[in-house]
Amino acid sequence: MAYSVAFPGHLHVLRQSGAAAKSGSGASKPASLAALWAKNYVTSLANRDEAEQLKQTSELAEIASAEGRLRTANFLKQNLTQASAKAWSLTNELLADEIWRHGINPQVINPWQIAADSHHLFEIALNAYGERVTPRRLSVLVNNEFGRVRQKYTAEDPRAIGVVSMQFHYTGQLLLDYLSPSEHLLLQHYFKVMDDHLYMPLKAAYEAAAAYDYDSPLLQAVRELLPNSTRIAQEVCKRISQQYPGYQSYSGSLGALKVRISSIRDVEMFQVYLCLCVLENSIQSVQQELFPLCVMLYPRLKVSWKLVQEMLHAIGWEMHDLLSADTVAAFLPYLSEVTEMFSIEAFQE
Template sequence: MTPEYQGLPVHDWTQGAPETLAFLTQTSTSGSIIPGEPQDENLSPSSHSSQMMALMAVEWAKQYYSMIWATNQANPSLGLESLNKIDITEFDEQRSRIVSQLLQMLNVAGEIAWNKIEAVLGDHIQSHQILLKLIEKTEIIQDTCQLYRKTIEAYAQYEYPSRLSVLVGRDIISVRRKYSSINALFLAVLAMEFHYVGRILLDWIPLKSRSIFILYFKAVEDYLHAPLGEVYALAGTHQVDSEALIAVQQLLSQTTTIAHTVYKRVCHLHPGYRSMSGHLVHSMVYYSSIRDVELFQIYLCLSALEGNLRPIQDELFPICAILYPRLNVSWKLVQDMLKYLLWELYHVLLPENFRVFLPYVHALTEMFSDQVVY
């Protein structure tokens, strides 16, 4: 489990990927995607695939959002308000002033964030100077600040955090597509830049307004990190009776629940563990840890849908290898997380669905074993 800014982001969008997120702004014109509503029996296979893809996305989003933002009762120390109590107009008298200040300071925050990245990655960045010349640091900063600018503007316009995937989603797709086509290092740098800018901006926001902005910033950061768009695109290429598709559908509906269980067990096993960003029970480390366990599951979904280890070998493992040692994340912690993840998958998934993921879980376990990482 990583410090809060490490989200292991990867996205290799296919040509029609933006269209696969059409469910975010409109429902299917060929039939309903809502469970229990009538469906057109004459739908083509491609329409069925699109509906399945949309249904998976909607169900996962509902479960994820309710779990993430309604945690106060079970975790009162986190300091985030329950979703039911969130009022985005609560600090209305300060809204215009805060928005104006944040927009003015965005570029400064981007520069400060880059300096933090250089301090953490240091020699690793220097050893990749040839790669880094492909994209200037100013470009990474500008892309990050642009995503935050749109997020802040959404707050200014009284949009709810749940709408950010619609308002900023296509911009995130564009940014991730650009960096994922180069090298895993760029994905790591992008994630860190995005996280650091968010933390810097939060520090500049009055304390009583901060809880609202956390919802906005975290929603976009999670969307940037999670390669769900690729999962949906791949799901659309499968037949509706595909074993991999059915297994992925069940796992995506349970990822956050599984992540919470795994996180609690790892915390119990490592009660005093501390990474560069703080103790595991620290609020932001808590959320990033949940996200990372979810991400490992999403990469399992990618591998299952592709039928190979490419997403794990090309994307997940390289970024872990780059960042974990520099962030004081122990491999033992990761190994224990994978052990508990395996058991949770076994207990939660149907036997036939568990068998779909088992080869990839075993591969992950071996890749992060003492024989490889140390």
Template structure:
């Protein structure tokens, strides 16, 4: 697989892409089954029809038709939200080119939608149709087959280098620019999904999540840094343990944050609202990936230059309390500790302690 200008070996790409992709695929399929039952009961839509090649093309064409106009609306929303922070943080307006960002956004989503339509070619009809049988329960074999055939993790192979190039372009001069880019992509994806029925939204949304994750998180940078290590390196062993568990860790922490701050409302709503909960889980995953990059690169540059400035710029605007971030980091430490042997845990601690200290109450109140 080609990542930027570097080709990773099969072993390395398997370590760093497959586990995370399989986690996405499992969630994708589980959500698909639940949503399908609701949709068929309400509207009589057959999952086999939606999953078919013509069905996928119909959905993709519907989304693609509105992509240009929605990209403009998404930029307006991003600009309204960040107009004040861009002045407060002395960000050069010339670095934020809405037309260039919208162009990049259009190309990435267009490629993802094309891949979504092509995925249907790889699925046996017998596999598709059995989802629609009464009282059908998904087996482990089906889950594995779905993961191998058409799950969105295949999109990672196709599009991660493209998104990585976009991310690199906007972070090279001022890393804070990625805040505007990622929010533009995020709002575009949200608006594109709104008109779809619940099954299509679950299907297409899982592909769009690949885009979201690779923009919000420095995954491409982690892939490239990991490629510099031997397969049996202790650092690789650490990430082999943590990467597949990252979403589970994020879910656990998001639940506890809701319990600790039951009455808090962000700009998007209560912590229990689905859209906020999804964002919360993604943010916990994001902090984990930044930590991995620190360990892989042997320094905390990416936290100092990118993560911390972005959080300071965005979280107050989004009404995310610093106490919530501190609690999240506190919980993250124990989630990681529970999954690693002592020696491996100690490898992360210097970087984790610096990360925690930067978000301490002494600095951010």
């Protein structure tokens, strides 16, 4: 029997049937969704109080100047190769056994190619920072390039993106460790753009949206969720952290800043996959990409399946509280299926 999320009765809906109405090229739709997603980098600053304090300092004014940004960008470029090498060591330590256990073809995991792609994409982000391109604008500009790299690694084995994403994540963390708190605060949102575009199927969602009429109810539902996805993720992570105050993941407690940032990104990732499910009228992307990725990564990161279950339930309630009933109705069938897929009964803890 299919799992049913316990929402109020008026939100109980059947799966959408039939193909959505399609238009011609719909070329403007991906850019529209990309712009909506990019709003996250304006509305989701994690440390507002700290930011306000730093704004009062002359240090931040100097660091945020054109000269200060160029100096920071050039300094990190000089340390990029070293950070990338250390990141690969950490990634290999974390996932080498999982790569073998899951039978991933070692030829798909080419450290030299991954390092080259990592270097290239970090240079794009650092150049944008140095040229005072905003994170919001960067998110729109890099969609094709980051999407190309993501599709390159998911083409042969979708699980490979887990290795690539961890390499990028560790590289970004190591580069941030070189910086002062003020520099860290400014640059972290640029690296979040990179994390988002590598972990999440954003390009695939934008391309799927192009097949719909602008007034399609399904496209309207996705347009309502995307700019709210970070707010939902923040509330979900806050709720789970309060529910499990003593929980320790691989990187620390749920309340630790690094863990909270990664957790918010993961909850956003699940929402983007739900958007792709709605637009494709299928959970195939979850079955082929997200589920295998989580099965490989979460045990190593000490994320329990009970925690994932609680996260999915919390996503549903936050959607119910924040979004319109029609939008929730569009997502609910897929959220129910994904929750069933990640049920505790499916795993041996």
